[in-house]
Amino acid sequence: MNWGFIGFGRIARKFLESLLAVEGEVPYAFASRSNAQTLQQEFPHVKVYDSYEALLQDPKVDVVYISTTHNFHCENTIAALKAGKHVLCEKPMGVNSHEIRKMTEVAEASGKFLMEAMWTRFLPAYNEALRRAKAGAIGPLNYLTASFGFRSEDKLTAHGRLLNPELAGGAFFDVGVYPLTMAADLFGWHPEQIQVTARVGHTGVDESVQVQLSYPEGALAQLFASVTTGTNKEACIYGQDGFIRLPLFWKAQSFEIVKGDVIEKVELPFLSTGYAHEIIEVRDCIRRGDRQSARVSLNESLKSAQLVEKIRGHIFKEV
Numbered sequence: 001m002n003w004g005f006i007g008f009g010r011i012a013r014k015f016l017e018s019l020l021a022v023e024g025e026v027p028y029a030f031a032s033r034s035n036a037q038t039l040q041q042e043f044p045h046v047k048v049y050d051s052y053e054a055l056l057q058d059p060k061v062d063v064v065y066i067s068t069t070h071n072f073h074c075e076n077t078i079a080a081l082k083a084g085k086h087v088l089c090e091k092p093m094g095v096n097s098h099e100i101r102k103m104t105e106v107a108e109a110s111g112k113f114l115m116e117a118m119w120t121r122f123l124p125a126y127n128e129a130l131r132r133a134k135a136g137a138i139g140p141l142n143y144l145t146a147s148f149g150f151r152s153e154d155k156l157t158a159h160g161r162l163l164n165p166e167l168a169g170g171a172f173f174d175v176g177v178y179p180l181t182m183a184a185d186l187f188g189w190h191p192e193q194i195q196v197t198a199r200v201g202h203t204g205v206d207e208s209v210q211v212q213l214s215y216p217e218g219a220l221a222q223l224f225a226s227v228t229t230g231t232n233k234e235a236c237i238y239g240q241d242g243f244i245r246l247p248l249f250w251k252a253q254s255f256e257i258v259k260g261d262v263i264e265k266v267e268l269p270f271l272s273t274g275y276a277h278e279i280i281e282v283r284d285c286i287r288r289g290d291r292q293s294a295r296v297s298l299n300e301s302l303k304s305a306q307l308v309e310k311i312r313g314h315i316f317k318e319v
Contacts, residue, residue, distance in 0.1 A: 001283065002028035004061035004085070006052050006076050007068035008039060011090065015065060018275035025279060031055035052076060056083035063113070063282065066090060069161050070168035074099040077114065081106045086113040088282050092177055093117075095168045097305040104298045113286050115278075115293045116301045118181060122277035125252040125268035129237070129244050130185055137257055138239030142219055144186055146179035146235035148250060149208070149226030162227045163203045169227075170205035172311060176225030178250040180307065182235055183213055183221040189303040192216050196314035201228070206315050 003019060005012055008030050019025050029047040030039050036050035049055040056064070056079060063086040066076045074094050080087045081103070093116035094100040107114035120126055133141060149171075152162070161167045162174060172180075183191075191213035201207040208226035215221075224231060235249035242259035246252045251274055257264040270277060285293050292298050 001062040002026050002060050004029040004055045004064045006031050006064055006066045008032045012067045014273040015275045018272040019279055021272035021276050022279045029055050029058055029061055056080055061085055070095055070173050074103055077103050078106050081110045081112050086286055088115050088117050090117045092173055093301050094305055096309055097302055100302045100305045113291050115296055117278060118296050119275050119278045120178060120250045121296055122281055123252055123270050125254055128268055129246055129255040133237045133244055138243055139241035141239050143238040144183055144221040146182050147224040147231040148175040148178050148233050149229045149231035151228050151230050158203050163205055165204050171225040171227045172206055172209050174227055176209055179223040187215045187219050189307055194310055196311055198315040211311055
């Protein structure tokens, strides 16, 4: 299939590298409002448009990958679907549940494929770690800890995407969805209790957020997200008989099963830059005629947005 890119930043470059590694998938066109001329010089064999509308009007574009700032995801996705394109939209697909519902309605009316690009859920190591945990490798599951925090000085400006509320900046939209998704993959999307502590900065966005989730059967999840504090980006799943450790869990290529003094190390590298696995899912779904992925369904994207809304409700109620 021919892919069109709307937005072309750092993540799009990694995605491009993985797209080139998947047989039959072609980076056909890029659209950028800010650096189209530079991209054309860098990628002379790719069509480059200086407007998103021009790319969407190209009949040779089959599927669109959207990696603009979060606040534009809904608008860009709906435009692509209405133009008759399949869509893979970066996480979070929408900044609230209303946007997810709107996108879902348009996708259903258009008959086109739509999926949120939560690439972690397609990684072999991540999936195998969760499979073993649920299969009882460490006994009944009790607790999850997961953190994703980083600090990028050059991006921490009032107008940069991380701290700008108009661009849907903030820690939880940017990286908090990763530990939250892992908690949901283990324990479900409906915690019984939510406790939130956050630091909101001078621009009005959440810079660091700590969340504790309690589930009906007694499990707990302790999650941390930050765009101003670096963490080890590790996740640990604790069971009655041991624990499973995933270093760099959101881009996992290995994990350890620890039971007393016995440590089993499992290596499951991802393809290319890791995005290849979700690209393969999109390709296979479209080939089968599926309009959404069973692995990252639109209903799950809605549940994620609803839970994020609840967490952000706790954050900004305190401000």
